Amino acid sequence: MASDATAPTVPPVRSLIGVIAEQRFLSSSMIRIDLDLEGDASYAPGQFCMINLVGGAALSLSRPLSILAANGTRLSLLYKIVGVGTRLLADALPGRKVRVLTPLGTPFPARNNERPRLLLAGGVGLPPLVSWAQRYGDPADLFCFGARDGADAPWELLPSPWHVSVDRSREIPDGREAHRGTVLDLALDCLTGRTETFEVLACGPRPLLQAAAEFAHQRGWLCHVSVEERMGCGYGVCRGCVVPTIGDIGWRLACQDGPVLPAADLDWKSFGMAPASEEGSR
Numbered sequence: 001m002a003s004d005a006t007a008p009t010v011p012p013v014r015s016l017i018g019v020i021a022e023q024r025f026l027s028s029s030m031i032r033i034d035l036d037l038e039g040d041a042s043y044a045p046g047q048f049c050m051i052n053l054v055g056g057a058a059l060s061l062s063r064p065l066s067i068l069a070a071n072g073t074r075l076s077l078l079y080k081i082v083g084v085g086t087r088l089l090a091d092a093l094p095g096r097k098v099r100v101l102t103p104l105g106t107p108f109p110a111r112n113n114e115r116p117r118l119l120l121a122g123g124v125g126l127p128p129l130v131s132w133a134q135r136y137g138d139p140a141d142l143f144c145f146g147a148r149d150g151a152d153a154p155w156e157l158l159p160s161p162w163h164v165s166v167d168r169s170r171e172i173p174d175g176r177e178a179h180r181g182t183v184l185d186l187a188l189d190c191l192t193g194r195t196e197t198f199e200v201l202a203c204g205p206r207p208l209l210q211a212a213a214e215f216a217h218q219r220g221w222l223c224h225v226s227v228e229e230r231m232g233c234g235y236g237v238c239r240g241c242v243v244p245t246i247g248d249i250g251w252r253l254a255c256q257d258g259p260v261l262p263a264a265d266l267d268w269k270s271f272g273m274a275p276a277s278e279e280g281s282r
């Protein structure tokens with residue numbers, strides 16, 4: 001199905017120095033980091049930045065993190081410690097200098113029609129969809145987030161109307177509910193009685209993206225997914241983030257053509273069948 005998505009206005013890429021204003025855990029595994037940059041932090045939902053520490057123990061390569069929010073020169077991200085880079089970032093104290101290349105990549109399409117959206121987020125795939133919901137969300141949309149358990153969900157980013165699903169019903173805060181099962185099970189439940197044609201936006205681990213693409217395809221709905229490959233440069237030079245697509249040249253760069261791509265353009269046989277070890281830890 002051809003996409004009628006409208007690309008949102010994307011601010012120019014800037015290389016900015018900033019300082020860490022605050023870091024705090026929003027769940028058992030997810031850390032929110034707020035940065036005060038030396039320039040404008042604006043972005044479009046779905047875009048990401050490349051971040052590195054300045055001075056002291058820094059990384060040879062910056063790391064890509066999605067943008068959760070921006071306000072003036074304040075940039076906020078949400079991340080999980082998975083390896084050396086995110087560990088170094090988590091250990092950095094307020095006042096530590098960072099270098100940020102931002103905003104990068106192709107964002108999620110802006111809302112350009114009346115169709116309701118179904119947002120499917122898994123783990124630290126949440127930031128782009130929280131920011132999309134804040135900018136374009138509509139009461140007819142369905143916002144679904146999946147976590148391992150209640151302790152792993154950053155509840156303060158998930159006020160009503162976000163729906164939450166968990167693999168294990170542990171540590172659900174008082175007054176909140178969580179569906180037991182996958183985020184797709186949750187979506188099916190939320191869709192009961194809804195007859196409209198939705199558009200799907202998904203971000204999270206690769207199996208979630210593949211399931212979201214299949215879910216949309218079966219219903220003839222448009223679907224955009226945010227793909228997260230390992231990235232060297234983040235802006236199209238190293239060619240380290242190739243994803244297989246169908247037709248024409250047969251590949252796209254996750255950092256420039258994506259991270260948001262129409263699900264129908266991806267070659268899921270090659271992309272979705274990657275070994276579990278490469279499916280990331282999101």
Ligand SMILES: Cc1cc2nc3c(=O)[nH]c(=O)nc-3n(C[C@H](O)[C@H](O)[C@H](O)COP(=O)(O)OP(=O)(O)OC[C@H]3O[C@@H](n4cnc5c(N)ncnc54)[C@H](O)[C@@H]3O)c2cc1C
Nearest residue numbers: 063064065066079080082083084085086124228229230280
């Ligand atoms: C466009 C984009 C947006 C991202 N947004 C976020 C975000 O908002 N929050 C967040 O926590 N993470 C996000 N990631 C993933 C994040 O970039 C990696 O977790 C991070 O680079 C790991 O660095 P490290 O040095 O800590 O781990 P490494 O030591 O480099 O790797 C540790 C483990 O993480 C895996 N890994 C590394 N990079 C990726 C990747 N890009 N995708 C999947 N698995 C990876 C490795 O295969 C390895 O198993 C995003 C990635 C991309 C490409």
Ligand code: FES
Nearest residue numbers: 234236238239255
């Ligand atoms: S990360 Fe270097 S080309 Fe995409």
